[in-house]
Amino acid sequence: MSGRTVAIFGATSAIAEQVARRFAVRGSRFFLVARDPTRLERIAADLAIRGAASVHTHSADFDEPAALEPMLEAMERAVGLPEIVLVAFGTLGDQAAIARDVEAVRRSLTTNFSSPACLLSALAEKMERAGRGLVAVITSVAGERGRASNYVYGSAKAGLSTFLEGLRQRLAPSGVQVLDIRPGPVDTPMTREIGRGGPLLASPERVAGDIERAIDRRRALLYTPWFWRWIMLVIRAIPEPIFRRLRL
């Protein structure tokens, strides 16, 4: 398969890096954004050796509103308007600590909802005008039911999924696809920090393979691994009086 132009926001995330490797092998051109310039440089070197036609990097803080405009200018200088946009930044955080700290709630909602929503709004403008492309955004199955263990994160992701649904409807006439990626728990530094585990933990490699396929097929919604579609179907169907008593 041929190379594409790919912009990744949150390029040091474990899932994003594995997706990038898959597109690098195909000879793609990259624009990568993340906070940590040292890690970005390493990832850029890696992608170039794996076959990327070019890799441009830009370090920025997504929660800094003033960083948005320069970020998008840098993108257009580097690769023009990308065919594929992947938005992958987010923080899971420790819910127990977040729930008791209003500032932490604000930060979590900013990073997981407001910042990606603002970035996507700015990008949508450009892509709508160009009339092509695909926007893929990593949300979460945690957005489908509010649970005591992660409802701040979950509600931000739920908001983002609703945002994407609307954006997809808006962009449909212009031929731009919007892909909502809902992974189950993935074995990454993000989940590792809070000591989560279990048999349902998927590897970033596997999730990345699913994402590549969903992008190539221009799908609108992806559950990864596939069984989460059915698990969530059941969980969504649990009546509220019962759900309240569950410890999921």
Add this chain to the structure above:
Amino acid sequence: MVSGFPESEAHLSWGRVHRARHRIARPSSPEAAEVALARRGELSVLPFGRGRSYGDSCLNPGGLLIETRGLDRLLAFDAARGILRAEAGVSLADLLDTLVGRPAPGGGVWCLPVSPGTRFVTLGGAIANDVHGKNHGIAGSFGRHVRAFTLLRSDRGRLECTAERNAELFRATIGGLGLTGLILEVTLELQRVDGLLLEVEDVRFDDLEGFYRLARESAGWTYTVAWVDCLARGRSLGRGIFSRARHLPSGIGTVERPRPPRFSVPFTPPVTPLGRTTLTAFNALILGRLGPAGRRVRTLPWHRFLYPLDSIGAWNRLYGPRGFWQYQCVVPPGEAPRAVARLLETIAHSGQGSFLAVLKTMGPLPSPGLLSFPMEGTTLALDFPNRGSATLELLARLDRIVLEAGGRLYPAKDGRMPVDVFRAGYPNWQRFADHVDPAFSSAFWRRVGNVDERTPAMRGAR
């Protein structure tokens, strides 16, 4: 939680006999690895790659394992000279997918210089065990192709090591079982080969004499290895099949890329299907495959010849819930024919046949590491289903034969060798001990090197 590191489920090594709980760190950058090491507190530390060591050399019960799978970036590749700089958690499988097979200037393609029997190991692990392959005669051990690495020490920070700079630490780390510090980055010299297709010839031999004759006649072959029928006794003792292979020029045919295992053993069967009956049938089948001529020639992709077991995922589960013991020794050339015969006799008499018995000659090229396993001679590798004390007693008898022949055992495959066997096989062990990082340890090292009371000993082999 001590030091804030999550605790793992019981970690298993490849033989599935040893298991232990650990604290786990999985850094995704060298800086994160430094942070993890700095936050270790009272925990002793051991790097952990893909867990393909069979025994207890990759385990550190009660301590901290720094998993390197998140350190897997390729950093620089000089396509003209075949020199790669990469993070230490990069696996050989990854290199097979990315760099192996790329055209080298002046003809041919780039290939791994040395590879063990599985591609699912990391660069750091290949150095820490100074692994060898079927081309030992011409290439020597893996460490010979390592130009440099960056080592992270708890007491000295980051150190660049080469044969000239920090030379003693360089030699201690090659084959050093992860005890001298955490390898962060590696500079490896790839090997130019004609192509990735191999001409493979399998030849039957009727006894050990036949094996050594074929080994002498195979000087023009890059890769050699033999499979031995461990059940054969008397005049058939040491019969088997000798396989030899060499690279065909590229362009002769298309080479399929290695694929992930199509079949994976999904769970551990309650009773191992690898018993004596299946073994007898298996051996008869294998020997019969070559037909009356006892010889066959094939063309195989490089990876299919080198990694026959990689096509079955988690094959180690086939040995059942009790796991299995690996035993690999090397004995020097003069003593080898007699010692190998005695080893095979002892195994045949014990009735504990080994499913996989591999015989190989190792060439005279010296290994660079203070604790490197490869040395000139004959190496015999076997695995035995774990039958408790019966198996351990058999292995103890084999130890004596190896020791008398002046040989040594492979730590990567070991979970039980007594202290005297280790020290006799590795006369440099004390020199090595001087370079062990004060914060690092493993179950293996506590068993054979220095005894460290800070962390609990391995909860016994079951």
